Structures are given as C-alpha cells and as structure tokens.
Amino acid sequence: MGTEGHSRRVIAGRYRLEERLGRGGMSVVWRATDQLLGRSVAVKELPYDDTLSAAQARRQRDRTLREARALAQLSHPHIIVVHDVVEDDERPYIVMELIEGGSLADRLAHRGPVGAAEAARIGIALLGALGAAHAAGVLHRDLKPDNVLLETGTDRVVLTDFGIAQVAGTPTLTENGSFVGSPEYTAPERMSGARTGPESDLWSLGALLCAALSGETPFHRDSLGGILHAVVVGDIQPP
Known part of the structure; x- marks a missing residue:
C-alpha cells in the first residue's frame, strides 16, 4: 500500500514520489x-x-506491464533503463533510471530547431537504439520528440516510453480497435492498418529529424483529418 510521509507518497514501501516531472495522455x-x-x-x-x-482498466495495466517487459529485454546506452516494476493499490508502476534533462520536444519549444550536426548526432543515437530494439523483436511505434530525452551535461540521447510497443510473439493492445499513437510521426502503412515492421519506426525517425531541423514535421496540419491525409497520400516536402 502507498503511504504518506512528510507530504510525499511512498509506494511499495520503498519508492518516495517527490516531484512530478511530466504528464502524458495515460501516465x-x-x-x-x-x-x-x-x-x-x-x-x-x-x-x-x-x-x-x-476491462479498460485491465488493458491499461496490461499496457504498462508490456512496456516494462519490452524494456527489460533491451540493453543499450541510448534506451532508458528499467530498474523495477511494482504494484500498489492494484496499479502498476515502472521504476526507471532518472535522466536529468528535458525532452527533444522541450528543446525545440524553448530554443527552436537544431543544426544539421546536432540532428545527425541525435539520429545516429536513435538508429542505434532502434537497431537494438528491432534485433530483440521490439517495435517502438511511438517515436516522437516527446519520447527522446537529452541528458544535461552529456551527449547522451535516450529513447523512452515504450508504452505502445509491439513485442514479437505477443498480441497488440488497442483501445476497442482504435488507433493509438501520434499521427504526425506514424508511418502510412500503420495508419492504414497494414502490416508494420522496423521500417515503420525508421519512417517515424525521418519525421522526427525533419521536426528537429525545421520545428515541425512535413505533415503538420491544422486538423487531424489534414494530418492523416498528408501522411497517407500527401507529397512529402522535407525542410
């Protein structure tokens, strides 16, 4: 059970939660x-x-545990390290290494696009991370600037958030058959429901690097429908 100590919650009798670092759609x-x-x-x-x-709560729990299992298979300097998985009040928690520094999305929002050399450095690091994941049968499926951490004081680039990853030999989780992911960074074959593989993650990496260099992807539009059309049938105009 979680406990309260000095206004800070302790889960699993061990981990004291101190400061909220970020909030996503599901975590x-x-x-x-x-x-x-x-x-x-x-x-x-x-x-x-x-x-x-x-049933929905169970799917959320299964997604969290699947993320932990996916990460536990991977060992690479540019992939976040998982230390532990615990449950408290019937909710799962993933305990990971703490990266001091913001995301690539934070970097782009506060300081604008990066130069070509920095984009290449980030791209090479992420290629290594994806190569290790793909070799282990893991597809990330949600590569975007929010899920790339830049460690302060080092050159380390860290791929995180494997929450909708697909692991070879396990079923893919969806919410009532709906699309799960980030449309601007999702390969057209996955958007249209076709078979996906490592090439879909590489497509997402290309979109991410375009955003890093110009501030937005080539598929940025004012509506979800416009984004979907641009990804699936639009002409790609790189920066």
Whole structure:
C-alpha cells in the first residue's frame, strides 16, 4: 500500500514520489527516491481513473506491464533503463533510471530547431537504439520528440516510453480497435492498418529529424483529418 510521509507518497514501501516531472495522455512520471538503495529514480505511474470499466482498466495495466517487459529485454546506452516494476493499490508502476534533462520536444519549444550536426548526432543515437530494439523483436511505434530525452551535461540521447510497443510473439493492445499513437510521426502503412515492421519506426525517425531541423514535421496540419491525409497520400516536402 502507498503511504504518506512528510507530504510525499511512498509506494511499495520503498519508492518516495517527490516531484512530478511530466504528464502524458495515460501516465504521470515522478522524480522519486529509492529509499532502500538511496538513489534517485523516475517512476511512471498510471493514475486511477474511476470512469474506466474493469476491462479498460485491465488493458491499461496490461499496457504498462508490456512496456516494462519490452524494456527489460533491451540493453543499450541510448534506451532508458528499467530498474523495477511494482504494484500498489492494484496499479502498476515502472521504476526507471532518472535522466536529468528535458525532452527533444522541450528543446525545440524553448530554443527552436537544431543544426544539421546536432540532428545527425541525435539520429545516429536513435538508429542505434532502434537497431537494438528491432534485433530483440521490439517495435517502438511511438517515436516522437516527446519520447527522446537529452541528458544535461552529456551527449547522451535516450529513447523512452515504450508504452505502445509491439513485442514479437505477443498480441497488440488497442483501445476497442482504435488507433493509438501520434499521427504526425506514424508511418502510412500503420495508419492504414497494414502490416508494420522496423521500417515503420525508421519512417517515424525521418519525421522526427525533419521536426528537429525545421520545428515541425512535413505533415503538420491544422486538423487531424489534414494530418492523416498528408501522411497517407500527401507529397512529402522535407525542410
């Protein structure tokens, strides 16, 4: 059970949640302390949502556990490291290494596009990360600037958030058959429901690098329908 100590929640009797680092569509990431080992970590929490049915809550839990299993298979300097998976109040938490620094999306929002040399450095790092994932039978399927961390004080680029990854030999989770992902960074074959493979992640990497160099992808439009049309049938105009 989670406990409260000095206004900070402790989960699984070990991890003290201290500061919210970010919030996505389905999760919250906390800066935390592993009180057993005395080290700082990042903890990904799936917040409780009482509007979900039992089946929907189970799918969310399964997605979190699948992300942990996918990451546990991978060992690469440019892929986030998972330390532990725990459950507290019937909710799963993923305990990961703490990366001091923001995302590539933060970098683009605050300082604008990167230069060609920096884009190449980021691209090479992510190619290495994707190569290791693909060799292990893991497709990331959600490569975008928000899921790329840039560690402060080093040259390290870190791929994170394998929440909708596809692992060879396991079923793909969806929400009632709906599309899950980030449209501007999703390969057209996946958007149209066709078979996907490593090439779909590489397509997403190309879109990400276009955004890094120009500030937005070639598929940026004012509506979701416009984005979908641009991805599937539009002419690509790189920056």
